Amino acid sequence: MHSKLDCLFCKIVNGDIPAEIVYESDTALAFRDINPQAPIHVLIIPRQHIATINDIADAHQSLVGSLYSAAREIAEAEGIAADGYRAVMNCNAAAGQTVFHIHLHLLGGRPLGWPPG
Amino acid sequence: MHSKLDCLFCKIVNGDIPAEIVYESDTALAFRDINPQAPIHVLIIPRQHIATINDIADAHQSLVGSLYSAAREIAEAEGIAADGYRAVMNCNAAAGQTVFHIHLHLLGGRPLGWPPG
Numbered sequence: 001m002h003s004k005l006d007c008l009f010c011k012i013v014n015g016d017i018p019a020e021i022v023y024e025s026d027t028a029l030a031f032r033d034i035n036p037q038a039p040i041h042v043l044i045i046p047r048q049h050i051a052t053i054n055d056i057a058d059a060h061q062s063l064v065g066s067l068y069s070a071a072r073e074i075a076e077a078e079g080i081a082a083d084g085y086r087a088v089m090n091c092n093a094a095a096g097q098t099v100f101h102i103h104l105h106l107l108g109g110r111p112l113g114w115p116p117g
Numbered sequence: 118m119h120s121k122l123d124c125l126f127c128k129i130v131n132g133d134i135p136a137e138i139v140y141e142s143d144t145a146l147a148f149r150d151i152n153p154q155a156p157i158h159v160l161i162i163p164r165q166h167i168a169t170i171n172d173i174a175d176a177h178q179s180l181v182g183s184l185y186s187a188a189r190e191i192a193e194a195e196g197i198a199a200d201g202y203r204a205v206m207n208c209n210a211a212a213g214q215t216v217f218h219i220h221l222h223l224l225g226g227r228p229l230g231w232p233p234g
Contacts, residue, residue: 037232054198056185064185065178068206072173075208081171084209088233089185091192092201095229105233112212112234115154116205116222 004049009101013047023074027066030074030106039109040078040085044070051100053091067104080108088116121166126218130164140191144183147191147223156226157195157202161187168217170208184221197225205233 004010011017012031019031022042033041044067050056056064068087075081085108090097095117121127128134129148136148139159150158161184167173173181185204192198202225207214212234 053185053189053202053204054192056182056189058183058186061179061182061186063182065173065180065182066175068170068173068181069175069178072170075171080211082209084207084211084214085170086208086212086234087170087206089204090201090229091203092199094197094201094225094227095203096231097201107233108211110211112207114213114234116224116233117203117229117231 004101007049007101008099009045009103010049013045022077023070025066025070027063028070030070033105037105038107038112040080040107042074042078042106044074044104044106045101050102052097052102053089056102064102071104071106074106075108078108084108084112086112086116121218124166124218125216126162126220127166130162139194140187142183142187144180145187147187150222154222155224155229157197157224159191159195159223161191161221161223162218167219169214169219170206173219181219188221188223191223192225195225201225201229203229203233 012019021031023030030044088105129136140147147161205222
């Protein structure tokens with residue numbers, strides 16, 4: 001699983017740190033953000049450790065795409081699919097990335113303004 | 118290519134409407150947003166017509182992942198890879214989706230605030 005011993009999200013994948021998990025698949029895991037920015041705010045991560053978007057290799061395309069299959073399913077389960085939601089991935093400091101294991105923020109349950117930050 | 122006759126982005130894919138194209142691959146195309154919200158603001162789209170995230174099938178996972186390979190390459194070419202950037206995909210009205218052909222907004226060149234809208 002290419003986990004990193006010092007990675008917070010790898011520890012969640014491995015069950016070493018608790019999280020409010022809302023979705024699991026062979027490739028991905030999702031749990032609620034502990035600092036939610038909307039009524040629904042879920043983080044969708046690959047089980048495999050990839051630090052940033054800059055580290056996504058072409059061989060990871062299916063894996064990264066699976067995060068969007070997860071987003072679709074979670075949005076449906078949370079009742080926000082029809083009204084709408086936003087999927088956000090930050091890369092490095094200018095975007096405020098704080099955990100260096102890629103994660104797709106899924107936000108919904110309220111109108112989301114523009115620009116997105 | 119499953120294009121839709123009335124879809125603005127399919128018309129860009131087909132070359133029927135001009136755009137400032139910055140990236141092309143077998144599966145994806147990217148061009149500058151005409152209402153940029155950051156010094157770098159590029160839209161990355163699949164050549165294939167998919168209306169919203171809700172319409173992403175599991176068979177589209179590689180295709181959707183290829184948008185992130187594009188993001189990585191564009192960020193490098195635009196000189197924002199190290200400082201950082203944000204990738205955003207909106208679904209339906211609550212998120213402000215206006216063109217119903219999925220597109221990944223790539224924003225960079227300035228600090229991006231939180232929450233993302």
